[in-house]
Amino acid sequence: MTTKTQPIAKADTSLLSIFAAAFLGIAIIFVTGFANSQTIHDSAHDVRHASGFPCH
Amino acid sequence: MFKKLLTSALFAGFGAGLIAALIQIVLVEPTIFEAELYETGQLVHFGAPQEGAVVEDTHVSHGVGDGHSHDHGSESNLKRQLYTASYEIAKSFGYALMLVAGFALAAERGVSVTARQGIIWGFAGFIAFNLAPAFGHAPELPGSLAAELSARQIWWALTVIASVLGLGLIGFGKNWVMWGLGIVLLALPHIIGAPHIAGYGGVAPPEMAGRFVALSLGAAAISWSILGLFAGFFWSRDP
Numbered sequence: 001m002t003t004k005t006q007p008i009a010k011a012d013t014s015l016l017s018i019f020a021a022a023f024l025g026i027a028i029i030f031v032t033g034f035a036n037s038q039t040i041h042d043s044a045h046d047v048r049h050a051s052g053f054p055c056h
Numbered sequence: 057m058f059k060k061l062l063t064s065a066l067f068a069g070f071g072a073g074l075i076a077a078l079i080q081i082v083l084v085e086p087t088i089f090e091a092e093l094y095e096t097g098q099l100v101h102f103g104a105p106q107e108g109a110v111v112e113d114t115h116v117s118h119g120v121g122d123g124h125s126h127d128h129g130s131e132s133n134l135k136r137q138l139y140t141a142s143y144e145i146a147k148s149f150g151y152a153l154m155l156v157a158g159f160a161l162a163a164e165r166g167v168s169v170t171a172r173q174g175i176i177w178g179f180a181g182f183i184a185f186n187l188a189p190a191f192g193h194a195p196e197l198p199g200s201l202a203a204e205l206s207a208r209q210i211w212w213a214l215t216v217i218a219s220v221l222g223l224g225l226i227g228f229g230k231n232w233v234m235w236g237l238g239i240v241l242l243a244l245p246h247i248i249g250a251p252h253i254a255g256y257g258g259v260a261p262p263e264m265a266g267r268f269v270a271l272s273l274g275a276a277a278i279s280w281s282i283l284g285l286f287a288g289f290f291w292s293r294d295p
Contacts, residue, residue: 017058018160021065025153032147034209046136047143050084050272052186052195054208 060294061160065152068286073148076279077141084275085140087268088198089133091260095199101261148283151181155287158224165228171289178284179277180227184219186276188242192250195272197265200258203251215245 032044033053041048041056048055093099155177159169169177189212196202218241225238258265 014057014160014164017061018157018164020058021061021153021160022157025065025150025157028146028150028153032143032150034213043139044143046085046088046140047080047147049088049196049198050080050140051147051276052190052272054193054202054205054212055196056205 057160060291061153061156064287064290064294065149065156067290068156068283069149069152070145072152072279072283072286073145074141075282076148076275077144079275079278080140080144081137084268084271085137087264087271091197091199091264091268094260094264101259148279151185151280151283152287155181155284156291159287159291162228167228168292169288170292171285174284174286174288174291175281176284177288178280178282180223181284182277182280184223185216186273186280188219188245189215189250190269190273192246193252194265194269197258197260197268199260200265201253201256203253207251211245211248211250215250218242218245 031040033048033051035041035044045055047053094101155174158177159174162169192215193202193208193211202208222238222241225234225241229235229238
């Protein structure tokens, strides 16, 4: 019984880690490319233009 | 698992980000600086601006407002290049996190990723995050006219999501239904179409805008390939 539940639990934690990593990545891209704050916009301005993110 | 994801993304993102930053600063950013001379009116292209055309970007903090200086090595440009390097590395880390998350998802399905296969993943990232959005809406030089920002951002984000899913279905689908769905997802954003305004009103010469798009896409293709290589390398060697 326990040997059967083990792989399922392991798969659950890896899926959680995968989603956590992907979410962190998406959050970083959002701040770099989309965040509206004037300071972030101004400092990320050239990267946004050069990367083809819509910018102002 | 999370530690492995984080460390391989950190190494790959930082390493590839440094190279990407160098490419941006040397190849792409000079065209942005040059375009801003047109944007601020210090240089005037003979065909522009037309009367009534409104150029919206009037940030004074870009550091080109100090007289008639064409000095690209000025202090403010250096500051901007440092900002660019920082954000390039951050962006690279963000992309790397998504890449290794994809590697891990593939590993769950029994597909292992090596450094060389990482290049293919990186190139898929280039298609989804750069080529597909640019196909519908070209990267913009400062001073170009475009539709409302939020509409373009929504279209950009939906295009990236649809392209990632589409490429994933083509890469990992097992039958024609999934491959077909992948093609539909790749095409859908372009069938819907990106938000555009009627007419043109950019102040920079068209040759410069064309060069900027080519440089931007070329730089992205190189940066993504290197990022994929590094991500695959660090992912596959970390036990």
